[in-house]
Amino acid sequence: MLRTRPNIIITGTPGVGKSSHSEQLAEATGLRHLSVNQVVKDKSCHEGYDDELKTWIVDEDKLLDEIEPQLEEGGNVIDWHVCEIFPERLIDLVVVLRVDSELLYDRLKARNYPEKKLQENLDSEIMQVILEEARESYNEQIVIELRSDDADEIEQNVERIAQWVKNWKADHPEGV
C-alpha cells in the first residue's frame, strides 16, 4: 500500500510541548494526532505501572502491533518521547523539540513530578538524549530540531511543519 500522506514524529523530553504541537499541527494539516501514551493506556500495551516513576512500563511489541496498520496508511502525527522504535520506512520527518532547562524545570514542577523523575528528565534534556537517539535511528536529513520555549515558537513551528507537509504532498503525488 502506498502512503499519500506523510508520517511525522514529534518527539522530545516530557514537558517539551509535544502534545501542544501535535494537536495544533493536526488541526492545521488534517493529519491524525496519534498520542502514543493514549494508545498505551487504551489498548493496555504495558506490563504494569512503575509506582516510583509514575509511568507505564510499555510493551513495545504490542504497541507496534497496535499502531503499525495505522502507520502503513500514512497521515499520522506521532506524539511520543520515544522515537526509535518505529520502522524507518514508515517515517518521513522526525521533529525533536528542545527547551531551555529552567523552563522545563518549571513545567515539570507544575505537574508535580516526583523529584527523581524530574531530575532524570532534566538531565535527559540537557544531554540531548532524544536528539541523539533520533539521529542514530533515522537518516539525519529527516531529523530536525526546533525550539519550544514559548507560545510564539509553537505557532512558528506548526506553520513550518505544515508547509513541509504541503511540499511533501506536492513532491509525492503518487505516494511512497
Ligand SMILES: Nc1ncnc2c1ncn2[C@@H]1O[C@H](COP(=O)(O)OP(=O)(O)OP(=O)(O)O)[C@@H](O)[C@H]1O
Ligand atoms: N512552547 C511552549 N511555550 C509555553 N508553554 C508550553 C510550550 N510547550 C509546552 N508548554 C506547556 O508545558 C506543558 C507541557 O506541554 P505538553 O503536554 O504539550 O508537553 P509534552 O511534551 O507533550 O509532555 P508529555 O511527554 O509529558 O506528554 C503544558 O502546560 C503546556 O502548555
